[in-house]
Amino acid sequence: MANFNEYFPTLVKWEGSAFENVPGDNGGPTKYGVIISEWKAKGYDKDGDGDIDVDDLKLITAQDAMSIAKAHYWDRLRGDSINNQSIAEIIVDFAYNCGVGIAAIKTQQCLGIVADGIFGLKSIEAINNANQNDLFNKITQSRIKYYNDIVKNHPNQSKFLKGWMNRVSSFTFKP
Numbered sequence: 001m002a003n004f005n006e007y008f009p010t011l012v013k014w015e016g017s018a019f020e021n022v023p024g025d026n027g028g029p030t031k032y033g034v035i036i037s038e039w040k041a042k043g044y045d046k047d048g049d050g051d052i053d054v055d056d057l058k059l060i061t062a063q064d065a066m067s068i069a070k071a072h073y074w075d076r077l078r079g080d081s082i083n084n085q086s087i088a089e090i091i092v093d094f095a096y097n098c099g100v101g102i103a104a105i106k107t108q109q110c111l112g113i114v115a116d117g118i119f120g121l122k123s124i125e126a127i128n129n130a131n132q133n134d135l136f137n138k139i140t141q142s143r144i145k146y147y148n149d150i151v152k153n154h155p156n157q158s159k160f161l162k163g164w165m166n167r168v169s170s171f172t173f174k175p
Helices: 003-015 038-044 063-072 085-098 100-111 121-129 131-153 155-169
Strands: none
Touching: 003 063, 003 085, 038 063, 038 085, 063 085, 085 131, 085 155, 100 121, 100 131, 131 155
């Protein structure tokens, strides 16, 4: 079974641990890849000033980010039920970078099953019964197409394409 703790260092490698507010990034301010809207929805008032805002986001720790990534990405996509670590990581990383619903639907499309965006037992069974190397390659290609489509539809996002492609290509299949 896949293990979240093996994936988390990869997530930090790509998302970084510093607070960032990159102009043109649709996610807005971020730390550990946690965007401000997500922290407002799932976080808490770290500085105790009565509101959840960018000042709180600046204070999040690796443990905070780990809790968000585990509960709201890994667990929602049933990472612990996926047999292959490489498959779990490429799916969850897709979700962390693009959204759980998108990653779920794109994975389900790769599997040729109903693409409802909900990872239930049927999705996990299909993942675990698929040819793992083929599925990994299909998900990789789906991510590449997704990022290229973003840039095609929103050319102002082209400055992120190289990083997205480097991120995708950093994942390799291991049986």
